[in-house]
Amino acid sequence: MEVTSDQLDTNSVDLTKTQFIKKNTKIAIIGAGFGGLATAIQLLKRGIKDFVILEKATDVGGTWRENQYPGAACDVQSHMYSLSFAPKSDWTKRYAEAPEIFQYIQDLIQEYDLKKFIQFDTEVISTRFDEQAHTWEISIKNQSALHSQFLIFASGPLHIPQIPNIKGIEKFKGEVFHSSSWNHAYDLNGKRVASIGTGGSAIQYIPEIAPKTKQLYVFQRTAAWVIPRDERAYNALDKKLFAQYDWFRKLHRARLYWSNESRVVPIVKPQMMRLGQKLAEAFIRFQVKDKEIAKKLTPDYTMGCKRILVSNRYFPTFNRKNVELVTDSIQEITENAIVTKDGQVREIDCLIYGTGFITDPRIYLKDFKCYGENGIELKEAWKEGAESYYGISTKGFPNLFQLLGPNTVLGHNSVIFMIESQVNYILQLIEAVEKSKTKAIVVKDVVQEEFNRKIQEKFAGTVWQSGCVSWYQQEGGKNFSLWPSYTWKYWLETKNANLADYRFLN
Numbered sequence: 001m002e003v004t005s006d007q008l009d010t011n012s013v014d015l016t017k018t019q020f021i022k023k024n025t026k027i028a029i030i031g032a033g034f035g036g037l038a039t040a041i042q043l044l045k046r047g048i049k050d051f052v053i054l055e056k057a058t059d060v061g062g063t064w065r066e067n068q069y070p071g072a073a074c075d076v077q078s079h080m081y082s083l084s085f086a087p088k089s090d091w092t093k094r095y096a097e098a099p100e101i102f103q104y105i106q107d108l109i110q111e112y113d114l115k116k117f118i119q120f121d122t123e124v125i126s127t128r129f130d131e132q133a134h135t136w137e138i139s140i141k142n143q144s145a146l147h148s149q150f151l152i153f154a155s156g157p158l159h160i161p162q163i164p165n166i167k168g169i170e171k172f173k174g175e176v177f178h179s180s181s182w183n184h185a186y187d188l189n190g191k192r193v194a195s196i197g198t199g200g201s202a203i204q205y206i207p208e209i210a211p212k213t214k215q216l217y218v219f220q221r222t223a224a225w226v227i228p229r230d231e232r233a234y235n236a237l238d239k240k241l242f243a244q245y246d247w248f249r250k251l252h253r254a255r256l257y258w259s260n261e262s263r264v265v266p267i268v269k270p271q272m273m274r275l276g277q278k279l280a281e282a283f284i285r286f287q288v289k290d291k292e293i294a295k296k297l298t299p300d301y302t303m304g305c306k307r308i309l310v311s312n313r314y315f316p317t318f319n320r321k322n323v324e325l326v327t328d329s330i331q332e333i334t335e336n337a338i339v340t341k342d343g344q345v346r347e348i349d350c351l352i353y354g355t356g357f358i359t360d361p362r363i364y365l366k367d368f369k370c371y372g373e374n375g376i377e378l379k380e381a382w383k384e385g386a387e388s389y390y391g392i393s394t395k396g397f398p399n400l401f402q403l404l405g406p407n408t409v410l411g412h413n414s415v416i417f418m419i420e421s422q423v424n425y426i427l428q429l430i431e432a433v434e435k436s437k438t439k440a441i442v443v444k445d446v447v448q449e450e451f452n453r454k455i456q457e458k459f460a461g462t463v464w465q466s467g468c469v470s471w472y473q474q475e476g477g478k479n480f481s482l483w484p485s486y487t488w489k490y491w492l493e494t495k496n497a498n499l500a501d502y503r504f505l506n
């Protein structure tokens with residue numbers, strides 16, 4: 001049964017599943033991960049209830065719902081990787097594991113009573129700006145369309161798994177899965193397993209699964225810089241102090257924030273990265289007994305060019321007799337084996353892709369189409385690379401806002417900090433439309449163009465442009481994903497939206 005928002009009585013229904021379908025709303029938010037939920041909470045704090053979160057899955061949590069592979073954890077400290085206005089004093093350790101972060105998100109849902117604003121099983125297939133009505137028409141799979149005045153993309157940049165196109169893969173008869181859709185029902189005990197990729201996800205699950213497997217082959221295309229994790233469990237006294245003295249918790253958070261920010265210095269001044277790189281090389285030699293293997297695990301690009309990973313347990317995995325690091329490239333897959341270019345055949349029962357996510361800016365939104373002013377399609381507007389204003393507003397797309405949009409992902413600090421700055425900024429824009437009694441707001445072309453020129457200038461000479469190929473860049477080397485500076489600068493620049501940068505539409 002379809003009901004409109006006016007007919008909805010949220011107290012009388014079981015809200016574990018979508019029980020309502022809205023047709024009109026002021027604000028539509030796509031995605032019930034950290035970004036969507038942070039936006040919803042701030043709207044409620046301002047007394048705005050006419051909004052809906054559209055979620056394609058049957059639960060909240062985004063990244064932390066999908067990435068539940070063994071050992072999944074956050075490599076940003078939990079006291080930083082959480083919402084500033086929803087502190088948690090009893091984090092069990094400095095770097096929380098995925099289930100604890102997922103629970104934190106569930107707790108937010110309870111605390112702010114958010115479930116009644118979420119439409120689950122709702123996959124947006126296209127969005128179109130109506131230039132007469134100044135509203136967005138949101139087409140949804142197997143449902144009627146939703147109309148909203150404002151539209152917020154909180155769908156996250158990393159959620160479409162990248163599956164390599166390997167010759168013969170269709171013949172393989174064993175178990176196959178990607179790290180983000182881990183098959184927990186499949187027992188790895190005693191199995192011969194191949195894992196492809198050595199990025200942030202793989203280095204977390206490899207140490208976990210190695211002791212279970214009969215044989216683990218780790219296929220490495222590019223070695224990753226992995227540095228020690230300053231792991232620490234919070235004891236009962238820490239938690240008590242955090243709970244009792246909020247200034248103490250804030251002080252701890254501030255210390256973590258500034259220690260993360262200090263990492264920007266060697267990023268923008270690569271010569272300062274040299275010492276860090278020497279220490280990281282020594283870390284590999286210290287942890288890996290076999291010199292040849294240690295050499296293969298040592299990257300040949302400047303540290304920091306790709307995301308620096310943190311683990312105390314990844315390198316020692318290669319001291320195990322049942323683990324082999326394979327650096328020859330894969331030739332093909334047969335029904336029960338992987339064949340490398342040197343002709344070696346390794347029989348396997350299971351293949352795990354730790355190969356990351358699709359990040360090409362032109363397919364940022366996969367099959368999803370978004371039409372703005374004059375019918376221009378977002379992918380078309382971004383065909384030379386994704387560009388926006390502070391990752392939030394895009395020229396030609398009125399009343400459309402994005403969280404963690406182009407050039408606002410981080411390699412050195414918590415993206416939750418960026419999300420909070422963005423939500424604050426978006427709410428100011430919405431408020432400005434309301435106050436001015438106009439219908440829509442859109443960033444001026446010249447403002448976005450000038451902003452992007454300056455952003456790209458900032459990348460020159462940084463460690464990110466030092467010659468490696470990373471998902472931060474599109475073809476040709478343009479960095480479309482990272483914020484190239486300190487996050488406090490981002491906060492300062494977005495704290496008060498400059499409305500002169502925008503056009504109001506009536």
Ligand code: N01
Pocket residue numbers: 073074075076158162164165179196197198199200201202204220221222307354355356357471
């Ligand atoms: O993916 P990735 P991820 N043949 O893109 C390799 C972050 N994260 O799922 O470098 C062979 O990092 C690829 O090799 P190469 C994480 O930091 C955060 O691990 O392209 N290999 C690489 O080794 C990242 O930003 C946390 O040569 C292929 C790997 O697969 C993002 O999430 C935790 C290949 C992909 O690494 C995604 O991480 C975990 C092919 N065809 C992850 N294609 C936190 O704690 C790709 N590879 C916050």
